[in-house]
Amino acid sequence: MPETNWNVIQNDFLQALLASNQVEAFQITRRVLSDNVSMIEFFDRCITPSLEEIGARFENLDIFLPEMVEAASIVENINREIIQPEIQKTVHDSDPANRLLPLGRVLLATVQGDLHDIGKNIVATMLKVNRFEVIDAGTNVTAQNIIAKARREEAKIIGLSALLTTTLPYMKDVVDLLVGLGLRDKFAVIVGGAAVTPEFAKEIGADGYGRTAADAIQVCKTVLGIIVAGG
Amino acid sequence: MRQRTPEEYTYMLNVLDKAESGPIIDQKEFDNICIHSKIKQLVDKYDIHFEKEKSVPADERLADRLFLAGMELALETGVYCIDTQRQMRWNADELDWIIKCTPSTEVLGSGKDSVTILKRRPGDTIRVSVVGGPSGIPVPEDLFESIMLSYAQEPLIDIIDDASLLRTHGRPIRAGSPWEVVGCWQEAKMIFKVLERANRPGLAIGCAENAPTALGEIATTTYGGFRLTDWHHNALISELKTTYSELIRAIQYTQIGCRSHGFYNPIYGGYAGGHEGVSIAIVGGLILMRACYGATTMNAGPSHPHLSCDTHPDLLPAQALAFQALSRNTNLLIANFIRPVAGPCTKDILYEVAALTIASVASGISLVEGVQSARGINSAHCSGLEARFAAQVAHSCEGMTPADANLIVRSLVSKYANRQKELQKGKSFLDIYNLDLVQPTDEWRDVYEAVAQELHTEYGLLLED
Numbered sequence: 086m087p088e089t090n091w092n093v094i095q096n097d098f099l100q101a102l103l104a105s106n107q108v109e110a111f112q113i114t115r116r117v118l119s120d121n122v123s124m125i126e127f128f129d130r131c132i133t134p135s136l137e138e139i140g141a142r143f144e145n146l147d148i149f150l151p152e153m154v155e156a157a158s159i160v161e162n163i164n165r166e167i168i169q170p171e172i173q174k175t176v177h178d179s180d181p182a183n184r185l186l187p188l189g190r191v192l193l194a195t196v197q198g199d200l201h202d203i204g205k206n207i208v209a210t211m212l213k214v215n216r217f218e219v220i221d222a223g224t225n226v227t228a229q230n231i232i233a234k235a236r237r238e239e240a241k242i243i244g245l246s247a248l249l250t251t252t253l254p255y256m257k258d259v260v261d262l263l264v265g266l267g268l269r270d271k272f273a274v275i276v277g278g279a280a281v282t283p284e285f286a287k288e289i290g291a292d293g294y295g296r297t298a299a300d301a302i303q304v305c306k307t308v309l310g311i312i313v314a315g316g
Numbered sequence: 317m318r319q320r321t322p323e324e325y326t327y328m329l330n331v332l333d334k335a336e337s338g339p340i341i342d343q344k345e346f347d348n349i350c351i352h353s354k355i356k357q358l359v360d361k362y363d364i365h366f367e368k369e370k371s372v373p374a375d376e377r378l379a380d381r382l383f384l385a386g387m388e389l390a391l392e393t394g395v396y397c398i399d400t401q402r403q404m405r406w407n408a409d410e411l412d413w414i415i416k417c418t419p420s421t422e423v424l425g426s427g428k429d430s431v432t433i434l435k436r437r438p439g440d441t442i443r444v445s446v447v448g449g450p451s452g453i454p455v456p457e458d459l460f461e462s463i464m465l466s467y468a469q470e471p472l473i474d475i476i477d478d479a480s481l482l483r484t485h486g487r488p489i490r491a492g493s494p495w496e497v498v499g500c501w502q503e504a505k506m507i508f509k510v511l512e513r514a515n516r517p518g519l520a521i522g523c524a525e526n527a528p529t530a531l532g533e534i535a536t537t538t539y540g541g542f543r544l545t546d547w548h549h550n551a552l553i554s555e556l557k558t559t560y561s562e563l564i565r566a567i568q569y570t571q572i573g574c575r576s577h578g579f580y581n582p583i584y585g586g587y588a589g590g591h592e593g594v595s596i597a598i599v600g601g602l603i604l605m606r607a608c609y610g611a612t613t614m615n616a617g618p619s620h621p622h623l624s625c626d627t628h629p630d631l632l633p634a635q636a637l638a639f640q641a642l643s644r645n646t647n648l649l650i651a652n653f654i655r656p657v658a659g660p661c662t663k664d665i666l667y668e669v670a671a672l673t674i675a676s677v678a679s680g681i682s683l684v685e686g687v688q689s690a691r692g693i694n695s696a697h698c699s700g701l702e703a704r705f706a707a708q709v710a711h712s713c714e715g716m717t718p719a720d721a722n723l724i725v726r727s728l729v730s731k732y733a734n735r736q737k738e739l740q741k742g743k744s745f746l747d748i749y750n751l752d753l754v755q756p757t758d759e760w761r762d763v764y765e766a767v768a769q770e771l772h773t774e775y776g777l778l779l780e781d
Contacts, residue, residue: 144622146585146630151352198491198528200398203554203586207621224398250454250480251496251528254488279624279693280454297622 091130099135102156103148110159114167124168132160136214143211144299150207157213187218189309192240194222194231195278196255201248204278204298208244211298217305228258235272242305245291246278253280257289264290273308277301320573324610328570331608334404335397335563343396346403350393351555351587355596358385364592368629371725372636372675374718376644379438383641386599387411393600395552395608399560406607414607420647422612424475424575426545429518431474433613435647438640438680441715447547447651447685448703449477452525455696455745456482460506461513463745465754466700468514472707472780473700475547476511477522477685478503482695484526491528500524500532504541521546522577530564537574544574550609552580552601554619555587558608566609578605578614579653584631585621591634594618598638602650615685617653623736624691625657627668629729636675640718643680652676654686654706659697659742661760664732665689666705666767671728673709678721684710690741699745701756701764708779709771724775 656668
């Protein structure tokens, strides 16, 4: 496919996402993929740059959380309904299409005693647009329930949020409970939220800390060994 | 001592009924449809458009349209009760009654230390009241008294708002656990000692800062603990949500006649949308805190999603216009909530404080509240000096019109806006106050005096002692 067409396609796809037009985004995807374009190429030249643009627009507050959530949801649906079924049918371990598989499953929760969820929702959306699977356990979740859900969902990462200093001890509970249950090596634990500092994250033995949603993506990639720390 | 009337108590029972009988709605649907779509629609319907570059809008018709938009948000969206997953709604008659019967004064504190908070309008010369304190910034136990004394000793501070304790008796404070009660009792005991040391025993205390649930608040508002004349808090969770815990506080305050203050921090770029949507959310939210909690004072502290402050240039006009809308059309006793990015011992914290204070006072607020320095998250990064500065700036601009304020605020914004991303947290109280004398160090005093001088020479503002 000529280079100029990719620019047009990517722009159309981006506009469909920004307009929350799922029908149009699905049509573009099906049309392009039916034209003997590989899924990798479609991902690299259409989905990834569109999502990067949406993330950048949110960072600049040119768009707002609901628009970003909606765009992420459309891409999630395209991934689930079109891309993943094809990949599952055809890929082998050595196939380059393997890199389109989700990077990892992250369970997110606001810890016990804390009902704030907007920060967590922003992180969830940013992770989704960066190809992580996100299980949102909600707010005010006890350490026991967080761990039970992480086990049930086979998450690789547990992401914890807290806005209030008085709910920070419940973050430590999650780490302590994982240690006590002999599960510490099964999950990476990352923490964030207004009340959390890097020092606190270190003190409780978390594997990573993110101040912003953008940080959370890097931290998740780091703890999964996808990028080296600081990379 | 003011007593609540039977009518007020009956009204609060009706509020509790709303949490049990309102329509059931999924929380995501509430966020997306009742908040986001509704606010977008109101922006267009009432033509709520203003330039972010104009720090203090001075368009009275726009302010009045914003009031109508906020009223419509309050009317059609109401408050979401997370525990019951129900939408609590007020009809137009109820909201009109609430607005009509709002008291235009409130007395906090007692005896010689009491303060009467007065309703103000944009450009009013009426004296603004000042709440000074770290407002929940976490501090170590051994620094709590010194830090709080640094505020209580400031004569321009009319009400004091506590810090939170990092630990209580060496133990972590856990929300909803017995340690919350222990922490709140320690807070009460220590702050009373502070008031004695400052010789201001009747000063109203913003409390309980270690009570994320109703447990700590109710346990300590009793004999030997916090008093009815103190300033008891109730929160709306973003956006426009409440919980049983908050409603428990509200009915308790009504029953025993506590002074009740509501606070609400809409998220910029979240479900409320951009600066125009945030201004509608502030108006609706402050009306709803009167409706839902019976609060007699209320503040908004919108939060920037990446910087966690409310002094970002985009947020100043949103707050100023919302304050004008409310102060022009209601008797609500409204407050700002100063949460700068920068911390103590920097010039930027003072520029940020001055910008929001001038924008708010000129827009008709009754109470200046702050300073939650360095975004409120850095342990012990706070001091009484920045609160003294907020009070001085507030009094220096009483009588200033929004149009005049705009010129000054725009200039102040240009001094700090480009550095906000650097997140200058400044210095800890330990490094900027002499702990024996509880006085600022020369370094911090020099920074303060330099900025005070700038305000005088560049804008003609004279800070009173």
